[in-house]
Amino acid sequence: MTGIFRVAIIGSGPAGLSAAAHAAALGLAHILLEKTDHLSDTIFKYQKGKHVMATPANLVLRSDIDFEAGKRETILGRWDEQIAARKVNVKLNAEVLKVEGHKGAFRIALRSGEVVDAEAIVLAIGTQGNPNRLRCPGADSPLIQYQLDDPGEYFDEHITVIGSGDAGIENALGLAADPAQRNVVTILNRSADFARAKAANVALLEEAERDGRLIVRRETEPAEVRTRELLLNTRDGQETIRCDRIIARTGSQPPRGFVEAMGVEFSSPEPGSFPKLSPEFETTTPGIHVIGALAGYPLIKHCMNQGYDVIEFLAGNRDLKPADxxxxxxxxxxxxxxxxxxxxxxxxxxxxxxxxxxxxxxxxxxxxxxxxxxxxxxxxxxxxxxxxxxxxxxxxxxxxxxxxxxxxxxxxxxxxxxxxxxxxxxxxxxxxxxxxxxxxxxxxxxxxxxxxxxxxxxxxxxxxxxxxxxxxxxxxxxxxGLTRADVAPLVENAELKSVRAGQVVVAEGADDKDIYIIRSGSMIVEKQVGGRPVFLSYLPAGSYFGEMAVIDGSPRTATVKAAIKSEVIRVPGDGFLALLEQNPGLRDKALQQMSARRATNAFIESRKGEFSGAVDLYSQTAQFLVDNGIGEATDVLLIDEKLCIGCDNCERACADSHEGLSRLDREAGRTYAHLHVPTSCRHCEHPHCMADCPPNAIRRGPDGEVFIDETCIGCGNCQRNCPYGVIRMDAKPPKKPSLLQWMLLGKGPGPGEAPYGWRKSEAKKQGLPEAKLAVKCDMCAGIDGGPACVRACPTGAAIRVSPERFLTYTKLAEDTQ
Amino acid sequence: MTAGASRSRFREDETRRDSDHVSFLRHKRFRWAWAALALSLAAAAGYALIDQDPRPNGGSWYGYTLGTIGLGLILWLSLLGVRKRRINPGAWSLKAWTSAHVYLGLSLVVVGTLHTGFQIGWNVHSLAYVLMLLVIATGVYGVVAYTTLPARLSDNRREMTRAQMLDALTAIDRQLDGAAQPLARGEADLVLAALRQSPFAGGALARLTGRYPACQTARALAGMDTASEAQQRVRALLEKRAAQLAQIRGALRIQAALEVWLFLHITLTIALIAALSAHVISVFYYW
Structure with missing residues (x-):
């Protein structure tokens, strides 16, 4: 079909497919442009057999193609079938490079050089973006690929992996895993170390390098891709290596730049913001519409409904009520x-x-x-x-x-x-x-x-x-006692400051005169005693510091630095002094708190003289705990390894309290001075896991616990986002025979988490769903007596504490036994 | 959940979050130690003050009282095994149970001995008494093990999980396999024998003592020359392997020491309950 289309739909994910199908049903002249050689690339890239969920359950689906929860293959198969049956005009391998023109006459330039003309455009390109391309001559070479689906399909090749992130390392290790494939695998890293990758991956890579299973080239960049050869820029000059295939894993470019190039405005410069849209999904560039994840709707059903709606709007239906x-x-x-x-x-x-x-x-x-x-x-x-x-x-x-x-x-x-x-x-x-x-x-x-x-x-x-x-x-x-008018001058001069973890806000000995309020995150206070930093105290969000220097005009007596990424409000000291003058009550309170803080500091300093070892231990243990995420925790499991007999009853109790899966790994994690931080949820103040949950299934419960509700779709984002590795993806295990049956008759796997094999085979027997969902600690919400891990510890080794209560001298240095 | 329930949980949680790491022995300022002491003193005082006719004996009314207390305690103490495996429902703390188990168990020495009236003979009654003392003795060993060994277990671990220890061994083995290729037949065989031997080989005795006389890695090390570069490399790897094995075996040994007494403690408890049944039935039969 040639000529000018009524609508060009860019991107063939759920939103684009649904829009194209409805355009076909209405008989609109349309074209669906997809950059890869298959439909719906994001879902296509899911692992084989992945269960795709259909939430929210109460939202009706309004689309010409079907969708219900099921296996990736079933869903993709059905869509392929229906798109063919509905005679949708699909153009595969059509990557859009540029859009020019205006409403009624857009010209869409494709990578192949073709140009598609359309009156209106629907952008349904999602948020994944395009992989970064190599920036060297020969970047268009057919040798280069940006994805590796099955490392087992290449034999006798010289393969170069470019990229020092986890994706690159995992690909390189996969290609070199089986010596029978006889591949010569090289991985290039522009810098000297692999700082962006997980430590475990780097360790595996270094081990493979020592064994000679693959070649790691550091401080090396590609200079030119030639036929079966790759020219490299190394620290010691240029070098040519044989190369039959290049896997480029150098990250991806978010689609925002591409969209903004069409004149579309976003609501703010924040990376998380979305294009400004009218109720008809039209952007600030007339004729260009945005739907789906790029519009801020990551769930498949929303996307499909919007595909239908946007076509209705384009076809002139102004009275359509949204599906919600x-x-x-x-x-x-x-x-x-x-x-x-x-x-x-x-x-x-x-x-x-x-x-x-x-x-x-x-x-x-x-x-x-x-x-x-x-x-x-x-x-x-x-x-x-x-x-x-x-x-x-x-x-x-x-x-x-x-x-x-x-x-x-x-x-x-x-x-x-x-x-x-x-x-x-x-x-x-x-x-x-x-x-x-x-x-x-x-x-x-x-x-x-x-x-x-x-x-x-x-x-x-x-x-x-x-x-x-x-x-x-x-x-x-x-x-x-204070009114809004009292603090108005302070508010006016207050300044919001972001502080990264470890950054110093107030330096000991300096003579700046500002007061700080911790708005989010937390701080640690330390002081140099005998040439070494001594941990004085931990300040949670909501506390303030810096008032001593303001009140008595002395230089800073201690250093305050961020325990985690934080935000502080800086208030000029003179404004604070003026406020104190006007409010004697406030002044007394401030002096009182100041002398309490002084007393704590003086106490620890005095100890340093007599019990130097104990203070060092306290100081180092506190720093160790902060380094392991306790600073952002609200409730964290610690294990005193002077009491832990390694019985793993905590893990068993956890599994038995929650559908049969343990949410903690006692052994894993760091240890300092016999205090062990196991792999277990810290219930962070600002949970990283919540950052990118499509169904918003992660919430904070009534007791402060961060939990995942039943709308989880099993996407695994939270697992990837958790810096402490405490979330696991697993299917709900079948019910076990009772404890009595196990004790008397030996039935079932016994207390604790059942072995994987038993769960798998039993689930098959009972016909249970195998969808893997995210599982994490919920602090035993709703269970009488509180966290089972602590209750099930026979010796008292397992404790759950909060940082502001635990990071004190008494707890860390005096009460240990 | 109602708002009221939620707030009481908040207070409970705040107390918990403020808790110290206190061992089962010092739980609640030795609450159960004091309880056990009080029970023992009361039993002893009763024994001394109550005029038992014709002489202190399990068959007097005071003897029956002590016997009933002892039997009740023994049955309750033996339920710790069930409690440990069934943490819900109920707001139990296993630490409190362990604490009570230890101290009340120790008080049985007093209660049980006074119940005998110091009449020991070759019969099922005395068998029950001796078994009880053996159970308590193994329990005392357990308490000692629980208070002394965990720190050593932790030091030996050096932040590695058991799986990581085995992974590290596998990694060394892969390197050894490659490094041993240039060696002569005899030395290569030594390395192969070391690689083939399971890290767990040696049986229960080796596990408990930490002595592995048949260790092929030690043998390979002893038989490896250091003349060539290849031999030096293999030797270095073998030393690494031996060190890794020592860590794994250390973990196994301490873990075994922490668990082995339970086999005796529990077996003896079952025997004790059987003997007690015989004791009680025979006493009532000959009433």
Whole structure:
């Protein structure tokens, strides 16, 4: 088909396929452009037999092609079949290089040199991006490939792997694994070490190098790809090696640059932000539409529905209600007033200040991810010390914050349109105060992910939340008795500073005069004693430091540095002094806290004289724990190896308390001075695992535990994102015979996690689903008595602690036995 | 979960997060040691003060009382094995149970001995008594092992898991296999024999003592010359292998020492319960 198409759809994932299928059904002149030689590359690249989930379950699928949960092969097969049957105009191997023109006359240039003309464009290219290409002559050579599906299919070849990340190392090891393939494998690394890869992979690579199974060339770059040869730039000059195949694994380029080149604007410069879209998915460039993951919808069903919707809009249907309409109606039904979905959306969008910048589309999406509540006057919205990282926004009414825990009658009001609970969101810590409804309230509760997405996509919302958060943090830090007017000059001059782990904020001996509040993350305080740093204390988010130098004008008495990546608010010291002058009560409180801190420091310093060994041990143990992620933990399992008999009863109890899979590995992990940090969840303040969960299945529970709910789709993102390796992917094991049956009759595998073979064969026998889902510690939520690992330890070796309680001299140096 | 339940869990959690690492022996400031001491003193005081007619004996009313307490304790103490394997439901702490097990078990020495009225003979009653003392003796060894060996286990581990130790051995073996290629037949055979031998070969005695007289790696090391470069390389690798084996064997030995007494302790407990049944039945039969 030639001539000008009504619509060109770029990308053949679920969104693009669905759009193309609907265009075909409506008889629109269309073309589906796919850069690879098969449809739906992202799902195509899933491992063989992977179970693909269909969430959210309550969302109706509106598409001309079918989709239900099942094996990768089944789904891809069905789509291939239906795309062929519906006579969709597909063009494979059609990588788009450039888009020119305007609405009604776009010219799409392909890598092959062809040009496709279309009136409108639907971009459904996802967020994976294109692999980085080699930047040297010969980068177009057919020798180069960017993916390695099966390392076992190459024989007798000289293969060069370029790239020093995990992907490159794993490919190189795979190619060299079987000497019977007789491949000569070389891996190139531009620098001298493999800093970006996992330590375990680097160790395997170095071992393979020692054994001569592959060649590692460090400080080497490709200079030119020739026919069956590769010219290298090495430290000692150029060199040519034989080369039959090149695997390039040098990362990938996010698609944002490609999209922005078409004139499409994004909502903010943040890496996580999405293109600005109209309710019809149209970008700021008329005629170009964005759907699917690139629009911020990573779930397959959403993508397919949008493919259908965008084509309806293009075909002129302006009255189409989005597929989520019934879900929203159901959500709003619990609110008083019998209003329609459109009316509620209008109220929330108009009244709540931080939602001002959102399009209707973004607002709907936000509503789907959030909860709406109605409260009666006096009703508690949340209590002090409740865990919670969600943020609330008041659509109607107002609330009262109990600022003094000892006297609930002292309250501060928050008015309609404003937000509250943002401290929990930003610091990841428990609620600082109880909040009640002051009049009838309709509020929106944005769960952490939805709130973070809002901040990333709406710069206005981010600014508003930031200044409110700084003000509230100041008020909370200095306690009751202060008003917003008191701290206004401080808020105005406050500056937000990001600090990376280990970075020094205040240096001992310096004479700067600022006060810092830890907004997120945590800090450690140390002091040079006898030429060595001594750990003095640990400061969690919400605490402040630097006040001593301000109050008495002395140089800094200790160094404060970030335990983990943190954010601090810097407040100029003179503003703080002025505030103290006006508020004698505050002054007394500050002096009191200062002398308490001085006493702690002096105590540890005095010990250093008499018990130097104990102080060194304390200092080094504290540093070791911080290095192992305790600084960002809220509740972490530690094992005292002076008591641990290695019985693994903790692991068995864990498995028996949770469907038969252990969520901890006692033996693995680091040890210092007999204190062992096993591989087990730290329930981080800002959980890394939550960062990229398509169904938002990872949440913080009522007891502060980070857990994965039943909507997990088994994608494995959380497992990859966890820096501590505490998440495993496994199928739910079959039920075991009871303990009594095992003890008396020897039936089943006994207490603890059943061996893999037993689980596999028994699951097959019982016909259980084999989908691998993410499994992690939930701190034994809902189980009487608390964490089973601790309760099941016969000797008291296993303890679960929080850093602010445990990283103290008494705990680390005096109570050990 | 209701809000109230959640808050009580919060308090519970905060106490737990503030906990010290206290061993089972010092659990709750020796709560069970004091309980056991009180029980023993009370039993002894009763024995001394209550006029037993005609003489202190298991058959007097006081003897029956002590016997019942002892039997109850023994049955309850033996349930630790079940408790350990069944942590839910209920808010149990196995550490508290172990602590109580140790101290109340020790108090049985007093309760049981007073129950005999110091009448020992060649009969099933005394058999039960002797078995009880043996169970307690093995238990005392267990307590000593639990307090002294874990630090050594940890030091020996050097942050490696058992799987990693075996992986390290496999890695050395792969290098040895390659390095041994240029060697002469006799020396190559020595290396091959070392590689073929399972790291676990040697049996229970070797495991417990840590002495492996039939170790092929040691033999290969003894028989390896250092004349050629290849021989030096193999020798160095063999030394690495021996060191890795020593770590694995060290772990096995300490682990075995931590577990071996349980075989006796539990077997003797079963025998004790059998003897006790005979003791109780015969006592009631001849009432």
């Amino acid at each position: 309409e019934p879900l929203l109606a159901e959500k709003f039904a619990q609110l008083p007033g019998n209003r329609s979905v459109a009316e509620w959306l209008d109220i929330f969008g108009r009244n709540i200040v931080v939602l001002g910048d959102l399009s209707v589309l973004q607002l709907r999406e936000l509503m789907l991810d959030s909860a709406v509540h109605a409260y009666q006057p006096g009703e508690v919205i949340f209590r002090r010390n409740d865990p919670g990282s969600s943020m609330f926004a008041i659509a109607e009414g107002s609330v009262a914050v109990e600022v003094n825990p000892n006297d609930p009658s002292i309250t501060v009001g928050i008015e309609q349109g404003s937000i509250f609970g943002e401290v929990g969101l930003i610091s990841g810590r428990r609620r600082g105060a109880t909040v009640r409804a002051a009049e009838p309230v309709v509020a929106l509760e944005l769960p952490r992910m939805a709130a973070l997405k809002l901040l990333a996509t709406s710069p206005g919302a981010a600014r508003a939340v930031n200044s409110i958060a700084i003000e509230r943090q100041l008020l909370q830090m200095f306690g009751a």
